[in-house]
Amino acid sequence: MVQIEAGRLAAVSKQLKVLKAEQFKKGQQLFGLKGQEQELASDINGGHAQNRNLSHQLRKLDEKVRHACHAFIKASA
Secondary structure (H helix, E strand, O other), rough: OOOHHHHHHHHHHHHHHHHHHHHHHHHHHHHHHHHHHHHHHHHHHHHHHHHHHHHHHHHHHHHHHHHHHHHHHHHHH
């Protein structure tokens, strides 16, 4: 009876060791994926900021074109 329990204990200990190693690997993978997630979020935020800046510049250029057209029309009349 004691030998059976000792065998079960050894099997469970071995399985525990394997599971701990798997958990460690998964933790490392998760850490790497979280780093990638942060990089992608940063890229997205940078893209949003760039989009806002370019939209603002485009509005300013559109306004300049409108003023130039009005001045040209006034000068032609």
